[in-house]
Amino acid sequence: MSAHLELIYRGQPTAFRMEPVDRKRLLGGTRIIALDVEGRECPAGHLTRDGKYLLLPGSTADTYVDAEGNSVERSTLSRGDGAPAPARHAEEPVELEGPVPAHELLDGVATRVHRLDAEALHSALDAALRAGAVFRLKRPRTTDTTYLLANDAGVFLVSTEPCGFPFVGPNQAVTDTELAEDDDDSADPFAFDDATEVQR
């Protein structure tokens, strides 16, 4: 079932159907499975380090707990730095601002991509998109930025997270020891950002 989004351009709303686009949907993907000696697929499980419990798929629960060990509902969590969590696609109509320079998209990394399909695209918006215009969705309380754009393949909605790279001068050489570990998305499965799934 595809989601819906309503965008407002120059006071005129346009309703879109949203279809997620990712590498798996475009190119397919691979996965590794384990087979036993008779060729049957073996599901993966976990064995506790003390060897006491064999945990089959579905036999664990992931949760957040406070200092007292009480479970905390995920929907009540917020970011520690006060920044709002990335916006989900709103039920209410969202206003477009711009056009903005297309290369503004290069200031961030894409976290979600959707293809949009409209039954009746507002003519002015259609003309602007065909001419290569890029619009930004007006969402004041989020750190991520979502853009509306079009190319030969259709109309797309691209959500981005800022890169935040600074300019560097001749005296700002970095050394190996200054570099922290890469941004590892596997550390916290409940991380706020929806990084694109890495597939082989």
Next chain:
Amino acid sequence: MTTRRIWLPDHRGRDAVVLLVPRQRSANAAPVDPSGRPVTFTRRIKATEASAPNALCQRFPDPQDLARALMQGDPEIDVEAAGRETGPCDRVYIDGCGKPTYSARLVEVVCDRHGTEIERRDPQFVPANLVPDTPPVWSGKLLRRNVAARRFAFTRAYQVQHSNALEYDFLYGLAAYLQGQDSVALVGSGPKGTGPLVPEANATAMKGLLEGRTRGPEYLLILHLAAHELLAPEGEPCID
């Protein structure tokens, strides 16, 4: 701690191995509860192998017996284990009898875009190719920034940075060139420098595009990695 590097060629026929710096995330972005206190992520046990649904179905083949047992004795709850933190665990594969198997054979399943299996093969090790065995080739392929931004989904980005004065000179020149062209340059593998980049072993092969800007003596050089193009799912993909 890993340091990522790339062997980068430029339009002047020079090349150098330079640092790739990942984007930094806020150290204070860890989640907090409604009162502002930090929370920690834990994984807890719901059921053990003896109290898992499949095990109970095997133990009570008759549904009536199973229902009676569930109401009378709560066999689905292992009171000693349920709710405990799992702690560190080892990944194992489970055979048909619900026991760890020690002779599992790993197979790579290839699926098409509809999720249909099309091939099974031995898992292939794909090495990273940011620093190849032979000097990289400048592809010479430039794409207008505005065009690239509307054509690719850039899902990763690294800042290319210098670690000494010679590298600064090399990278600044490259950034100035790209800014002057208002373009991004295709950076890739293979004899033509147009092949996909594999940033780490067994990672997704991605298209690499280099963007450069300068501001006085400062420069900003970003390697954008595109996991895919902005295409409709039924369209023809262009990335290997």
